[in-house]
Amino acid sequence: MGESGDAWHTAGAAGHQDGGVVTMDDVAKxxxxxxxxxxxxxxxxxxxxxxTRLRVLQAIDELGYEVNLAARYLRVGRTGAIGLLVxxxxxxxxxxxxRRLADRVERHGMHLAVERTxxxxxxxxxxxxxxxxxxxxxVVLSVTGLTPDDLRRIELGxxxxxxxxxxxxxTFDHVVMDNVGGAELATGHLLAxxxxxxxxxxxxxxxxxxxxxxxxxxxxxxxxxxxxLVADLTLVVTPEELDMGAARDVVHRLLSERPDVDGIVAxxxxxxxxxxxxxxxxxxxxxxxVQVVGFDNVDEGEYSxxxxxxxxxxxxxxxxxxxxxxxxxxxATEPPEPQVVMxxxxxVLRESTR
Amino acid sequence: MGESGDAWHTAGAAGHQDGGVVTMDDVAKxxxxxxxxxxxxxxxxxxxxxxTRLRVLQAIDELGYEVNLAARYLRVGRTGAIGLLVxxxxxxxxxxxxRRLADRVERHGMHLAVERTxxxxxxxxxxxxxxxxxxxxxVVLSVTGLTPDDLRRIELGxxxxxxxxxxxxxTFDHVVMDNVGGAELATGHLLAxxxxxxxxxxxxxxxxxxxxxxxxxxxxxxxxxxxxLVADLTLVVTPEELDMGAARDVVHRLLSERPDVDGIVAxxxxxxxxxxxxxxxxxxxxxxxVQVVGFDNVDEGEYSxxxxxxxxxxxxxxxxxxxxxxxxxxxATEPPEPQVVMxxxxxVLRESTR
DNA sequence: GTGAAAGCGCTAACAC
DNA sequence: GTGTTAGCGCTTTCAC
Numbered sequence: 088m089g090e091s092g093d094a095w096h097t098a099g100a101a102g103h104q105d106g107g108v109v110t111m112d113d114v115a116k117x118x119x120x121x122x123x124x125x126x127x128x129x130x131x132x133x134x135x136x137x138x139t140r141l142r143v144l145q146a147i148d149e150l151g152y153e154v155n156l157a158a159r160y161l162r163v164g165r166t167g168a169i170g171l172l173v174x175x176x177x178x179x180x181x182x183x184x185x186r187r188l189a190d191r192v193e194r195h196g197m198h199l200a201v202e203r204t205x206x207x208x209x210x211x212x213x214x215x216x217x218x219x220x221x222x223x224x225x226v227v228l229s230v231t232g233l234t235p236d237d238l239r240r241i242e243l244g245x246x247x248x249x250x251x252x253x254x255x256x257x258t259f260d261h262v263v264m265d266n267v268g269g270a271e272l273a274t275g276h277l278l279a280x281x282x283x284x285x286x287x288x289x290x291x292x293x294x295x296x297x298x299x300x301x302x303x304x305x306x307x308x309x310x311x312x313x314x315x316l317v318a319d320l321t322l323v324v325t326p327e328e329l330d331m332g333a334a335r336d337v338v339h340r341l342l343s344e345r346p347d348v349d350g351i352v353a354x355x356x357x358x359x360x361x362x363x364x365x366x367x368x369x370x371x372x373x374x375x376x377v378q379v380v381g382f383d384n385v386d387e388g389e390y391s392x393x394x395x396x397x398x399x400x401x402x403x404x405x406x407x408x409x410x411x412x413x414x415x416x417x418x419a420t421e422p423p424e425p426q427v428v429m430x431x432x433x434x435v436l437r438e439s440t441r
Numbered sequence: 442m443g444e445s446g447d448a449w450h451t452a453g454a455a456g457h458q459d460g461g462v463v464t465m466d467d468v469a470k471x472x473x474x475x476x477x478x479x480x481x482x483x484x485x486x487x488x489x490x491x492x493t494r495l496r497v498l499q500a501i502d503e504l505g506y507e508v509n510l511a512a513r514y515l516r517v518g519r520t521g522a523i524g525l526l527v528x529x530x531x532x533x534x535x536x537x538x539x540r541r542l543a544d545r546v547e548r549h550g551m552h553l554a555v556e557r558t559x560x561x562x563x564x565x566x567x568x569x570x571x572x573x574x575x576x577x578x579x580v581v582l583s584v585t586g587l588t589p590d591d592l593r594r595i596e597l598g599x600x601x602x603x604x605x606x607x608x609x610x611x612t613f614d615h616v617v618m619d620n621v622g623g624a625e626l627a628t629g630h631l632l633a634x635x636x637x638x639x640x641x642x643x644x645x646x647x648x649x650x651x652x653x654x655x656x657x658x659x660x661x662x663x664x665x666x667x668x669x670l671v672a673d674l675t676l677v678v679t680p681e682e683l684d685m686g687a688a689r690d691v692v693h694r695l696l697s698e699r700p701d702v703d704g705i706v707a708x709x710x711x712x713x714x715x716x717x718x719x720x721x722x723x724x725x726x727x728x729x730x731v732q733v734v735g736f737d738n739v740d741e742g743e744y745s746x747x748x749x750x751x752x753x754x755x756x757x758x759x760x761x762x763x764x765x766x767x768x769x770x771x772x773a774t775e776p777p778e779p780q781v782v783m784x785x786x787x788x789v790l791r792e793s794t795r
Numbered sequence: 796g797t798g799a800a801a802g803c804g805c806t807a808a809c810a811c
Numbered sequence: 812g813t814g815t816t817a818g819c820g821c822t823t824t825c826a827c
Binding site: 153154155157158160161166167168170176177179182183185186189198199200201202217218219221222244321331332335360363364367368386387389390391392393398416 | 507508509510511512514515518522524529531533536537539540543547552553554555556557571573575598599602617685686689714715717718720732740744745746747788
Binding site: 509511 | 804805806807811
């Protein structure tokens with residue numbers, strides 16, 4: 088048959104004859120049936136006689152045939168894949184979310200692919216992301232860092248679900264953390280266990296934006312209010328990036344200006360790890376000199392030194408809701424009513440708090 | 442026009458008329474040209490007059506047209522996507538590899554999607570993985586944990602490149618770490634700086650398998666040999682899993698049996714973090730009582746307490762090689778000669794060693 | 796139980 | 812510069 092083909096690509100791994108892009112027609116010819124019968128066999132539709140089935144199966148095996156997904160997709164409109172679009176691949180929160188989603192999606196016979204949107208905004212989301220998203224039956228989109236205005240522009244052209252922020256046009260399914268409530272819970276615990284000067288590392292006072300950072304900062308403020316204190320806004324410090332390095336640096340600065348800080352709420356667990364690192368640098372003992380609490384309850388918190396107390400947003404419940412809502416939307420013929428799910432967070436106490 | 446379509450999926454985000462799966466034909470009709478002219482405009486082929494181009498562009502905009510990638514792919518055979526298949530999404534090594542690859546791949550105008558193969562073996566790799574891989578122009582496959590025999594079975598039907606193990610059929614492009622050399626370097630440093638009883642946490646003595654674990658264990662043995670010592674094989678301890686929790690547990694056990702251990706080589710950085718956690722539990726000071734060195738030089742090593750010394754396999758050079766080799770193979774019309782790349786590792790000293 | 800015809804949306808050739 | 816023809820590989824009627 089053909090002379091070139093796919094087989095060589097992997098440099099002749101298995102023992103196929105010659106590869107050569109085997110089509111259903113080839114199989115049909117070899118088995119002495121028609122294309123459609125091959126299709127029926129491949130897709131397990133039972134309207135085909137056992138002897139024919141066997142002959143077809145054998146031909147498939149001999150020729151090393153494999154369905155062409157692009158063709159099938161063009162015809163059927165389904166790829167069986169769900170896309171998860173996140174701003175960064177290596178943030179533990181996202182990779183652990185990916186793991187949870189992959190588990191659940193596979194349970195439904197589909198699979199998950201993870202892509203990075205980068206420090207994407209507006210234009211990029213509406214054009215770049217839009218194109219690549221086509222090869223998924225549905226998309227989970229993390230919109231951390233996008234303004235409500237950006238969000239209004241998003242139009243992916245297929246079933247989609249948002250995670251990450253709270254205030255959203257109201258036209259998307261949306262699974263969110265209780266950012267305010269969680270931060271309030273965390274801060275409240277520090278205040279209740281003797282901390283008097285509780286800083287918010289990674290927070291922001293830009294109340295206009297209803298993004299994760301501002302919301303968690305509000306929770307920190309509210310916790311003060313609800314015990315009759317007024318939060319000292321100079322204790323909100325904002326690192327360049329929400330990573331460990333920047334967090335560590337900003338804490339060095341904070342503690343040189345405000346050595347009286349005896350509690351730190353970190354905007355995320357990753358930031359909290361940077362905080363712990365800085366406190367170790369400075370010889371402050373945790374939790375005796377300074378209590379620290381994070382947010383997200385990432386796996387690594389179990390093993391940091393000291394172990395990190397954190398807010399668990401109920402990540403499993405969120406993952407459940409995400410795939411349920413998305414699959415519902417994928418399966419629907421009519422656009423279902425957009426829904427918002429916000430599980431109740433709880434505080435996980437480990438060694439970094441009293 | 443149509444009444445249903447894509448638009449509703451995202452619940453009417455943007456302001457398209459009605460959606461309705463707009464095709465090139467629709468655009469062509471609206472602009473008063475032919476399908477192919479629309480195609481030419483969309484793909485930026487300049488053989489189209491400026492006024493026509495403008496009319497087409499406007500029609501595209503008005504109708505909210507978007508190319509159908511499945512159709513294009515069926516025709517052209519390229520999706521512009523590279524797949525990265527890893528056993529686990531949340532291992533820092535993999536997510537950081539993903540970041541490096543995504544950077545480079547995007548520089549070439551393509552994009553990267555990451556999928557999980559799970560604790561996949563044989564059958565799964567040759568069937569499951571094979572299907573889903575079709576929508577990528579090329580695939581980077583991490584084969585950690587597969588036997589050489591499994592590897593021989595892999596036939597993905599498209600340009601592929603292996604990472605992770607050393608001994609491989611020799612028919613794939615292959616980018617590997619110098620596992621033996623790296624572990625030898627790490628162990629050598631501990632021995633040279635006064636450690637006398639150096640355990641290998643996460644190692645394995647199953648020399649039959651030439652997987653990462655065995656290779657790094659060999660490096661540990663060799664380092665002893667090259668300074669005239671003979672490695673005490675009872676110091677090789679194997680946790681259930683290569684994660685922090687199991688590593689921590691196994692170190693607890695190790696140190697209760699062998700309190701004289703004064704150096705630990707961890708098979709990976711993640712294992713090393715578990716080791717550090719255990720040593721903190723046991724009140725051993727690092728590096729004074731016990732030196733610790735990891736492998737992979739994952740970002741988190743900068744921020745652990747204490748900061749982790751580690752083997753840097755030259756991850757950037759590996760990422761460069763991976764995309765260069767893969768793109769070469771994708772672009773080629775003839776199967777290029779399979780190539781093996783193994784950068785030289787170096788030791789990064791931080792606080793966990795003397 | 797099996798097959799023939801049609802077409803999903805796109806682009807490579809080759810006209811004009 | 813622009814259009815026509817053909818076909819990528821598959822599945823969905825509907826007939827036999």
